[in-house]
Amino acid sequence: MSTMPPSQQRLAQAFVDLAASQVTEPSDPTGLLAALAAHGTELLGDCVTVVLYAPDDSVGPDVAGTGKELLHLARSAATWGEGPGSEARRTGVPVPDTALDGERARRDWPRYAARAVELGYGRAAALPLHVGDDTLGALVLLGPGGTPLPPELLTLGQSLTDAAGWNLERDRRLRETRALADQLGQALTSRIVIEQAKGTLAARHSITVDEAFRILRSHARSHRRRITEVAQEVVERRLDLQTD
Amino acid sequence: MATGGEVGDLMASAERKAAVARVRSERESGHAELHEFRAGQAPTEVLRDVHLRIAEIHRSTAARHLTAAQLQDDYVSRLRDWSRTRNTPQPQFMSGVAAACGTSSAAVTLVGAARDQLGLAASDEPARAAQELEFLLGEGPARDATSEVRPVTAAGPALADRWPGYGPAVAELGIGAVAAVPLSLSGTCVGALAVFDPVQGVTDSDTFSEVAEALTRSMILSSDGDPGLYGATDLRAKVHQAAGMVSVHLDCPVTDALELIRAHAFAEGVLDHSVAERILRGELRLG
Known part of the structure; x- marks a missing residue:
């Protein structure tokens, strides 16, 4: 393979795009995966790249790239658990350059290798997509064959994949942090509302705040409701609780 | 004990x-x-x-x-x-936090989605008193650090310049310098860490914000943390109970009742906590 290495500027642009762009839909990183596949195909010489993203075994894998047949193959490969992408995703380590008509490919990926050769590809490799401590997918490189895929290409491919993984990890942390902050706010707010409801009931029925709490709690229990909800209604005067 | x-x-x-x-x-x-x-x-x-x-x-x-x-x-x-x-x-856990920031007086303020103060934990009396003042007066370093999501520092005459109510009041407590950093992680801010009279230079160094981030990561926004800081976080239970009572006495929303308690405490020059206790004991009726 004798392609010009991409310019520094073009590379920098790709990294900014992959590492810094916002994941628009939290649960659906399709845009980022497509960007990774597109940058890979453009920057990695003669290779075509396909992204496999399978964060969870319970839901079907996502694939991104161009070409209907190639995407179909990538989807089938994930279902079969075959091919370099599935392997890198499973093991967390790169699958080195492999000849698709060689013994190893025919033995380990019988259906995948045959189909890829039919589509005109000769060599394949895959780089794991790490998100934090997990491997959630892989970048698959498919080359025309003849000569092996050069190591520099795999190094660059891994860096592009790392940048996308970094972005996904940051997004995951962002959402986790937000959820924890919401939980904290709700927990503190409910405790405050309960105190306010104790005071409200105490004043309304001329009882102590301890008695007010007992009434609040027994009402919530006997009506199988959350004490915070009951407290909120008491504070807003939508509910009055009778003393015995 | x-x-x-x-x-x-x-x-x-x-x-x-x-x-x-x-x-x-x-x-x-x-x-x-x-x-x-x-x-x-x-x-x-x-x-x-x-x-x-x-x-x-x-x-x-x-x-x-x-x-x-x-x-x-x-x-x-x-x-x-x-x-x-x-x-x-x-x-108290907060004493160690204060020591790590080069002071004996430090306070954590936790705020809700509307930046309303929900809880606080202080390492000592001066820190607690300063946080109370901030709550009563509705202005101060923790409030600014959370609303602007950036560090805030002021010392000496700058205290009164920046906070006309809080500045002189905190100086009266004998505090000469205050600093606060937001407690935030991944762009989510849940409060502030404030220190009072730290040793020279601590708040200019990275130490202060590093301690705040460590606190946020390990205790406040961590699935295995403890936002109550080992039982030290005070939610002003009595003030909220008293607000519930006042809202019935005056037939007003509980938020208005809270404001009234706060205003009364400020006018009398006492802490809202002591006003709340008098209300709860039936010794004081607002309105």
């Missing part, structure tokens, strides 16, 4: 958190090493820079987890020392 069992539980919990923080720190260091290795192998400058940037962020996160582990270690050793004699008040 806590029994031996309770202190033992606190120590065990802090030791657990220290161990978790160390594991996290090592994991982050591992990620950093991987990227440093990749930077070394990178054939081009752009690639090297990308990996070095990522490595740097992992290194900094590793350091924050280590700071968090040290805060827990410090708490454990204070509790252990104390449990031998028990002739002083039981050490």
Whole structure:
């Protein structure tokens, strides 16, 4: 393979795009995966790249790239658990350059290798997509064959994949942090509302705040409701609780 | 006063958190090493820079987890020392936080989605009094740090310039300098850490914000943390109970009742807590 290495500027642009762009839909990183596949195909010489993203075994894998047949193959490969992408995703380590008509490919990926050769590809490799401590997918490189895929290409491919993984990890942390902050706010707010409801009931029925709490709690229990909800209604005067 | 069992539980919990923080720190260091290795192998400058940037962020996160582990270690050793004699008040986690920031007076304020103050924890009386003032007057360093999501510092005459009500009031407590940093992680801000009269230079250095980040990561916004700071977080239970009472007496929303209690405390020059207690005992009726 004798392609010009991409310019520094073009590379920098790709990294900014992959590492810094916002994941628009939290649960659906399709845009980022497509960007990774597109940058890979453009920057990695003669290779075509396909992204496999399978964060969870319970839901079907996502694939991104161009070409209907190639995407179909990538989807089938994930279902079969075959091919370099599935392997890198499973093991967390790169699958080195492999000849698709060689013994190893025919033995380990019988259906995948045959189909890829039919589509005109000769060599394949895959780089794991790490998100934090997990491997959630892989970048698959498919080359025309003849000569092996050069190591520099795999190094660059891994860096592009790392940048996308970094972005996904940051997004995951962002959402986790937000959820924890919401939980904290709700927990503190409910405790405050309960105190306010104790005071409200105490004043309304001329009882102590301890008695007010007992009434609040027994009402919530006997009506199988959350004490915070009951407290909120008491504070807003939508509910009055009778003393015995 | 806590029994031996309770202190033992606190120590065990802090030791657990220290161990978790160390594991996290090592994991982050591992990620950093991987990227440093990749930077070394990178054939081009752009690639090297990308990996070095990522490595740097992992290194900094590793350091924050280590700071968090040290805060827990410090708490454990204070509790252990104390449990031998028990002739002083039981050490609070916040005292160690304050010490790490080069002061004895530090306070954590937790705010809700509307930036309303929900809880606070203070290392000592001056810190508590200063936080109370901020709550009463509705202005001050913790409030600014959370609303602007950036560090705030003021000392001497600048206190009154910046906060016309809070400044002179806090100076009257004998406090000459205040500083606050937001407690935020991944762009989510849940409060502020404030320090009072820190030793010179601490709030200009990174230490202060590092302690705040460690506190946020390990205690406040962590699935295995303890936002109550080992039982030290005060939700002003009595003030809220009193507000519930006042809302019935005056037939007004509870938020208005809270404001009235606050205004009354300010006018009398006392803490809202003491106003609340008088209301709860039936000695005071607002309106």
